[in-house]
Amino acid sequence: MKVSFFPGCSLEGTAREYGESIEAVCNAIDIELQELSGWNCCGASSAHATNEFLSIALPARNLSIAEKTERDLVTPCAACYSRFKTAEKALTGESPVDVEIPFKGEINILHMLEFLCREEFAEAIGRNITTPLHKVKAVSYYGCLLVRPPGVTHAEHCEDPGGLDTLIAKLGGESVFWPYKTECCGGSLVLTRVDIIHRLNSRLLDMAREAGADCIVTACPLCQANLDTRQEEIGAGKGIKYNMPIFYFTELMGLAFGNQGVDKWFGRHFVDPRPLLESKKLL
Amino acid sequence: MEIQAERTFRDVVIESAGEELFDCYQCYKCSAGCPVSFEMDLLPHQIIRSVVFNQKEKALSSKTIWICASCETCTTRCPNEIDIAKVMDVLRQIQVESGSEAKEPRVPVFHQAFLDSIKKTGRVHELTMIRNYTQKSGDLKEKLKSGEWKNDVKLGMKMFLRGKLKVMPPKCEGVKEVRKIFKQAAEHKKK
Numbered sequence: 455m456k457v458s459f460f461p462g463c464s465l466e467g468t469a470r471e472y473g474e475s476i477e478a479v480c481n482a483i484d485i486e487l488q489e490l491s492g493w494n495c496c497g498a499s500s501a502h503a504t505n506e507f508l509s510i511a512l513p514a515r516n517l518s519i520a521e522k523t524e525r526d527l528v529t530p531c532a533a534c535y536s537r538f539k540t541a542e543k544a545l546t547g548e549s550p551v552d553v554e555i556p557f558k559g560e561i562n563i564l565h566m567l568e569f570l571c572r573e574e575f576a577e578a579i580g581r582n583i584t585t586p587l588h589k590v591k592a593v594s595y596y597g598c599l600l601v602r603p604p605g606v607t608h609a610e611h612c613e614d615p616g617g618l619d620t621l622i623a624k625l626g627g628e629s630v631f632w633p634y635k636t637e638c639c640g641g642s643l644v645l646t647r648v649d650i651i652h653r654l655n656s657r658l659l660d661m662a663r664e665a666g667a668d669c670i671v672t673a674c675p676l677c678q679a680n681l682d683t684r685q686e687e688i689g690a691g692k693g694i695k696y697n698m699p700i701f702y703f704t705e706l707m708g709l710a711f712g713n714q715g716v717d718k719w720f721g722r723h724f725v726d727p728r729p730l731l732e733s734k735k736l737l
Numbered sequence: 738m739e740i741q742a743e744r745t746f747r748d749v750v751i752e753s754a755g756e757e758l759f760d761c762y763q764c765y766k767c768s769a770g771c772p773v774s775f776e777m778d779l780l781p782h783q784i785i786r787s788v789v790f791n792q793k794e795k796a797l798s799s800k801t802i803w804i805c806a807s808c809e810t811c812t813t814r815c816p817n818e819i820d821i822a823k824v825m826d827v828l829r830q831i832q833v834e835s836g837s838e839a840k841e842p843r844v845p846v847f848h849q850a851f852l853d854s855i856k857k858t859g860r861v862h863e864l865t866m867i868r869n870y871t872q873k874s875g876d877l878k879e880k881l882k883s884g885e886w887k888n889d890v891k892l893g894m895k896m897f898l899r900g901k902l903k904v905m906p907p908k909c910e911g912v913k914e915v916r917k918i919f920k921q922a923a924e925h926k927k928k
Contacts, residue, residue, distance in 0.1 A: 492911035500851035
């Protein structure tokens with residue numbers, strides 16, 4: 455199976471292990487990711503917060519290129535996904551937009567989690583599991599834009615989504631209930647209002663702890679970066695050492711598949727997940 | 738005789754957002770669910786009311802429009818299906834176009850640095866974007882004074898050692914087309 459792949463800007467930088475684990479997992483289940491030729495940044499929050507035209511035109515260019523390939527477009531970033539779905543709605547909706555970039559809406563736009571949770575890959579995923587993630591207690595963290603607003607994402611259960619939980623259980627882990635599945639990490643306020651980022655992520659880490667989880671699983675480069683890179687300073691401010699590994703869901707898939715690349719991915723984390731996995735005899 | 742009323746601030750917001758703001762019955766649900774309301778000077782439902790009352794200054798000079806993290810919780814939960822996050826976008830866009838200083842000036846400076854990075858290379862180069870932001874926002878000056886820069890350098894080094902800091906700017910074959918989009922955006926603004 456071949457799809458168009460939109461990596462997004464962070465996969466070359468802060469979310470490198472996300473990109474590496476996606477490649478490994480897709481290889482294992484015979485999915486060919488064809489990187490979208492000449493792709494550009496989706497504009498993220500900065501476009502929609504300040505310039506309406508750019509907020510549609512920047513993602514529209516990518517959608518137009520993707521449609522020419524006649525293959526579905528898959529992206530691993532929740533923010534890119536949200537911008538694409540919003541542009542899709544604007545370009546194919548009834549009210550006219552001024553952007554003159556052709557897009558008819560004949561391809562599907564999917565987030566990587568949604569894509570890999572499709573029924574057609576269930577058998578291949580099951581077949582590849584060589585190291586079931588027994589005793590791993592994880593909370594699923596979907597964040598905001600993967601599911602909200604439902605008018606754009608068409609998420610079935612936007613207050614209590616389940617795809618990631620089902621996947622964790624399928625990999626042999628325990629998906630622990632917590633009420634913060636879709637709470638906000640503060641996203642792009644990371645440079646401008648670090649105090650807000652600290653408060654929001656501190657709440658998430660505290661709740662994950664209280665729920666009895668030993669790790670948080672994400673599907674978005676912004677959520678992962680905020681929870682992982684800021685964890686030490688958040689803890690230091692409260693006199694706590696959280697030591698809560700923050701995984702990309704594809705890293706856990708790779709681990710369950712017995713992939714040799716896991717050590718490299720985990721070495722890129724600020725909170726090293728290897729001691730936890732060694733204690734569970736998974737490494 | 739046909740009476741032509743002047744387009745008010747309220748008309749512009751309602752038209753640009755495409756939302757039925759008069760449907761709002763101030764139920765508070767948007768404000769109750771907002772994850773960053775603790776830092777806002779006007780709560781989301783108060784922002785909607787200020788627009789309905791045509792209180793331009795009140796809405797545009799609020800901290801709220803820049804504190805909003807665009808998490809879309811308000812939009813998702815509104816019983817009257819008002820896209821409140823979209824209204825926040827429209828207010829920010831109007832505020833930026835007005836040229837006056839925002840109540841949270843660093844946020845629009847960040848957005849500009851982000852967009853400048855896209856315009857230059859077609860994709861965001863985190864390193865140059867952060868450099869531009871810290872210089873233009875006054876963040877750098879402040880951190881040099883307080884000594885906080887050491888923490889940022891430490892964080893940057895950790896990123897670099899983990900291979901998470903892309904030093905060279907990205908190469909995007911579509912950069913010329915992207916610049917054309919920015920040119921169109923500027924022309925569009927003039928209209």
